[in-house]
Amino acid sequence: MSDKRLFELRQLTIRFGAHTAVNSLDLHVDRGETVAMVGESGSGKSVSALGALGLLPAGTEIQGERRFDGRDLDTLSARQWNALRGGEIGFIFQEPMTSLNPLHSVGKQLGETLRLHQGLRGEAAKRRIRELLAQVKLPRVDELMSSWPHQLSGGQRQRVMIAMAIANDPQLLIADEPTTALDVTVQRDILALLGDLRDRYAMGLLLISHDLNLVRRHADRVVVMRHGEHVESGPTPTVFDSPQATYTRQLIDAVPDGRPVPLQDDAKPLLKANQLSVTFPRPKPFLRPRPPAFVAVEPLSLQLRQGETLGVVGESGSGKTTLASALIRLLPASGEIHFADQRLDLLSGDALRRQRRGFQIVFQDPYGSLSPRMPVADIISEGLRFHHPELEEAAVAERIAEALRDVDLPPDCGRRYPHEFSGGQRQRIAIARALILKPRLLVLDEPTSALDRTVQKQLIELLRNVQTRHGLSYLFISHDLAVVRAMAHRMLVLKDGKVVEQGECEALLEAPRSPYTQALIEASALS
Amino acid sequence: MTSSHRRRLSPITQRRLEVFRANRRAVWSLWIFGLLFIVSLGAELVANDKPIVMQYDGHWYVPLLVDYPETEFDGFLPTTTDYRDPVVFEQIASNGWMLWPPVPFSYQTLDRDVRGPVPSPPGSRHWLGTDDQGRDVFARVLYGFRLSVAFALALTIGSIFLGVVIGGVQGYFGGKIDLIGQRLIEIWSGLPVLFLLIILASLVEPNIWWLLGIMLLFSWLGLVDIVRAEFLRARNLEYVRAARAMGLPSRLIMRRHVLPNAMVATLTFIPFLFTGAITTLTALDFLGFGLPPGSPSLGELVAQGKNNLQAPWLGVTAFLTLSVMLSLLVFIGEGLRDAFDPRHIPTSTQIKRAGSPTGRPSDSPRQESLP
Numbered sequence: 001m002s003d004k005r006l007f008e009l010r011q012l013t014i015r016f017g018a019h020t021a022v023n024s025l026d027l028h029v030d031r032g033e034t035v036a037m038v039g040e041s042g043s044g045k046s047v048s049a050l051g052a053l054g055l056l057p058a059g060t061e062i063q064g065e066r067r068f069d070g071r072d073l074d075t076l077s078a079r080q081w082n083a084l085r086g087g088e089i090g091f092i093f094q095e096p097m098t099s100l101n102p103l104h105s106v107g108k109q110l111g112e113t114l115r116l117h118q119g120l121r122g123e124a125a126k127r128r129i130r131e132l133l134a135q136v137k138l139p140r141v142d143e144l145m146s147s148w149p150h151q152l153s154g155g156q157r158q159r160v161m162i163a164m165a166i167a168n169d170p171q172l173l174i175a176d177e178p179t180t181a182l183d184v185t186v187q188r189d190i191l192a193l194l195g196d197l198r199d200r201y202a203m204g205l206l207l208i209s210h211d212l213n214l215v216r217r218h219a220d221r222v223v224v225m226r227h228g229e230h231v232e233s234g235p236t237p238t239v240f241d242s243p244q245a246t247y248t249r250q251l252i253d254a255v256p257d258g259r260p261v262p263l264q265d266d267a268k269p270l271l272k273a274n275q276l277s278v279t280f281p282r283p284k285p286f287l288r289p290r291p292p293a294f295v296a297v298e299p300l301s302l303q304l305r306q307g308e309t310l311g312v313v314g315e316s317g318s319g320k321t322t323l324a325s326a327l328i329r330l331l332p333a334s335g336e337i338h339f340a341d342q343r344l345d346l347l348s349g350d351a352l353r354r355q356r357r358g359f360q361i362v363f364q365d366p367y368g369s370l371s372p373r374m375p376v377a378d379i380i381s382e383g384l385r386f387h388h389p390e391l392e393e394a395a396v397a398e399r400i401a402e403a404l405r406d407v408d409l410p411p412d413c414g415r416r417y418p419h420e421f422s423g424g425q426r427q428r429i430a431i432a433r434a435l436i437l438k439p440r441l442l443v444l445d446e447p448t449s450a451l452d453r454t455v456q457k458q459l460i461e462l463l464r465n466v467q468t469r470h471g472l473s474y475l476f477i478s479h480d481l482a483v484v485r486a487m488a489h490r491m492l493v494l495k496d497g498k499v500v501e502q503g504e505c506e507a508l509l510e511a512p513r514s515p516y517t518q519a520l521i522e523a524s525a526l527s
Numbered sequence: 528m529t530s531s532h533r534r535r536l537s538p539i540t541q542r543r544l545e546v547f548r549a550n551r552r553a554v555w556s557l558w559i560f561g562l563l564f565i566v567s568l569g570a571e572l573v574a575n576d577k578p579i580v581m582q583y584d585g586h587w588y589v590p591l592l593v594d595y596p597e598t599e600f601d602g603f604l605p606t607t608t609d610y611r612d613p614v615v616f617e618q619i620a621s622n623g624w625m626l627w628p629p630v631p632f633s634y635q636t637l638d639r640d641v642r643g644p645v646p647s648p649p650g651s652r653h654w655l656g657t658d659d660q661g662r663d664v665f666a667r668v669l670y671g672f673r674l675s676v677a678f679a680l681a682l683t684i685g686s687i688f689l690g691v692v693i694g695g696v697q698g699y700f701g702g703k704i705d706l707i708g709q710r711l712i713e714i715w716s717g718l719p720v721l722f723l724l725i726i727l728a729s730l731v732e733p734n735i736w737w738l739l740g741i742m743l744l745f746s747w748l749g750l751v752d753i754v755r756a757e758f759l760r761a762r763n764l765e766y767v768r769a770a771r772a773m774g775l776p777s778r779l780i781m782r783r784h785v786l787p788n789a790m791v792a793t794l795t796f797i798p799f800l801f802t803g804a805i806t807t808l809t810a811l812d813f814l815g816f817g818l819p820p821g822s823p824s825l826g827e828l829v830a831q832g833k834n835n836l837q838a839p840w841l842g843v844t845a846f847l848t849l850s851v852m853l854s855l856l857v858f859i860g861e862g863l864r865d866a867f868d869p870r871h872i873p874t875s876t877q878i879k880r881a882g883s884p885t886g887r888p889s890d891s892p893r894q895e896s897l898p
Contacts, residue, residue, distance in 0.1 A: 328772060330768065330771065330772060350776075352774075353774040353775075353776060354774065355774075356772065356773060356774030357773070357774055360772060360773070361768075361769065361772045363765045363768070363769060365765055368764060368765040368766065369765035369766050369769050370766055371766045371784055372539060373539060373787050382770065382773065382775070382783075383770075383773035383774065383775065386773070386774070386775050386776075386779065387774065430769070433769070433773075437773070
């Protein structure tokens with residue numbers, strides 16, 4: 001029994017100054033087992049893994065017992081630590097874009113780990129690198145060895161990261177949100193690969209994730225955390241089928257549910273696009289003809305009725321955001337755009353600016369979309385003051401209060417600054433800023449992607465309420481089919497700038513015609 | 528009172544102020560420099576060859592502000608009174624009184640009563656001695672300091688205005704405007720400033736406005752790159768795009784959302800513009816292409832120190848004045864730069880953290896490297 005146990009934390013407590021990030025956590029990983037740590041952002045998942053491996057900055061207080069393979073980690077010297085990390089314990093980070101050094105080729109970075117830990121050089125190292133790249137199922141291995149990180153896609157980069165993590169035959173692999181930055185279809189492949197490798201090398205796998213869907217399918221045991229406290233743990237089926245703690249139940253239930261409010265049959269069309277396309281010219285090389293322009297969105301037509309939600313779905317790079325930006329004239333495009341009986345594509349300058357209050361946009365990143373220098377009331381009222389300079393101070397204040405009420409925020413938060421709010425609250429502020437102009441169309445560019453599941457669910461409900469209250473039309477961009485199903489009446493699937501499929505949301509999800517849509521639906525595991 | 532004051536400052540500004548205040552060297556430098564500048568602004572009250580106020584025959588006079596002819600004090604000449612003339616001095620002293628500034632010399636007063644050859648060494652009559660024309664060095668330093676700082680201030684403000692406007696337009700609109708603007712700036716920055724000034728010196732009598740104008744033509748160039756880069760970055764920030772989607776016009780977006788970003792880089796650049804302006808003015812004066820002869824200039828004092836090695840007080844005074852002034856400015860600049868650096872952790876906090884009971888060195892060999 002004891003040699004099965006690979007990694008064990010007992011009463012692990014981590015403090016940053018007065019703040020306790022993790023409070024007496026018990027955790028163990030056996031050989032050949034996948035243990036998942038789940039929780040929302042700030043629950044202390046990553047911190048406990050980093051703390052257990054001594055990867056936290058100086059000044060952090062760590063208490064409790066840490067054992068790996070029968071050894072007490074607190075007794076190790078600095079040299080032994082280095083041999084352990086990257087040797088017996090492999091680590092995969094969340095962000096594949098930044099965890100590879102952009103200045104070294106893939107082969108060189110892999111070679112470095114091999115040289116440091118195993119002393120492999122020259123031909124021997126090359127052979128091993130080839131082997132590793134083949135193991136993580138990367139194509140054209142020889143070509144890949146000399147390519148640079150920027151030439152690889154996100155999924156390929158994550159595979160290289162995995163190759164680096166398993167390069168020294170680790171006994172334990174820690175994967176910190178390994179697929180969060182990736183598309184759903186790629187996500188599935190990466191996790192399947194990790195499971196494969198675990199079985200082949202009888203490794204222990206510690207999976208850190210906020211995505212319960214993913215955990216349910218891939219983990220043997222689950223540890224649920226909240227605010228640095230251990231909430232519940234046990235075998236995956238037990239935890240999911242009969243959760244003991246209310247918080248766990250909340251997490252499991254936090255799946256976007258409900259359906260959009262049915263549309264009235266006589267709803268008038270609000271937005272119409274005819275043969276809309278977006279191209280970006282490529283720079284002209286010296287003395288050679290200009291290469292053909294890059295087509296971000298191929299000519300497409302769409303229609304959106306008053307009070308309707310059109311979901312735009314696709315993987316990253318499929319042109320979803322470009323399409324939305326073009327529709328509201330933030331990007332130059334060709335083709336006709338009709339908005340409420342007006343040709344939007346023919347307007348420019350002041351006339352276009354005047355029209356802008358009719359259609360507003362909410363961006364994905366709630367941290368970047370609010371100016372950090374302005375108090376919330378100023379952020380919300382900025383557009384109103386410009387479009388309605390005749391309004392008096394009291395009237396503006398009344399409208400601000402109304403907008404804040406619309407998004408369920410307390411009226412007194414106007415004086416505070418954005419950094420005092422959580423991600424979900426910030427997104428509400430961004431929605432209030434759009435609503436105060438009383439628009440008829442709201443473009444929502446992945447409004448829920450950066451948020452935790454429970455917050456996401458609340459926001460979706462809020463958006464549906466606002467829609468019925470004001471009769472708004474939504475253009476809802478998302479990669480998450482579960483969210484789209486809960487929000488959209490109709491759906492449009494984009495791939496590489498082309499419309500793959502378009503139609504009623506429910507019908508399309510029930511019976512997708514194109515294989516691409518099928519793959520998307522399968523990967524996102526709709527319940 | 529404090530609460531309304533706090534509400535006006537955004538939390539970022541508050542944090543910056545805190546970091547700046549924590550840097551004691553910068554705070555002290557700012558105080559000393561401010562005090563020196565305020566004193567030099569009232570240079571006429573400190574060093575002047577005219578009394579501040581006086582009474583003659585029961586009447587009040589303010590020679591500091593009004594020019595009185597000598598006939599007013601029963602003299603012969605209808606010209607402005609020379610209060611240092613022994614005859615006039617006697618006359619006024621016997622019929623009233625005068626209140627002199629602590630240093631009874633202005634920057635261009637020739638002291639004819641100096642004992643021994645000029646330049647004369649420091650003493651009770653001339654605190655820092657006289658230069659080779661018998662003018663009081665202290666008075667010249669005081670007026671020269673004021674002129675240098677005022678010149679640098681005007682040049683800095685002018686450069687910031689030009690640099691921010693031009694860099695901002697280039698960065699915000701990008702594309703062709705940016706491309707053409709950058710090429711023009713490259714050509715413009717190729718012009719030799721020093722030669723232009725030398726040529727100018729032979730054509731017109733250069734005064735401070737000429738110098739300011741010519742230098743202003745070139746000093747904004749350094750700022751353009753920074754401001755342009757900040758605008759290029761900021762125009763794609765999501766809250767700027769949100770403002771555009773709201774229908775705000777470009778000038779409003781630039782002023783309200785983009786400019787504050789660019790001002791951070793600009794503010795950290797100011798001390799270096801400032802010291803640069805002072806050094807350039809001094810260098811030009813030293814070479815003799817600067818301010819007209821007779822002006823109180825630190826560069827001229829340096830030149831005198833070079834020409835009169837037998838009178839070391841000239842060179843030493845010039846050196847000390849310039850080095851103290853520039854050091855103070857560099858210290859202030861350092862403090863500003865740290866205050867605006869988002870990655871900077873104030874030194875005092877660091878010490879506090881290390882000394883606090885919870886701060887325990889981690890067993891981890893990998894530590895966060897501090898700038």
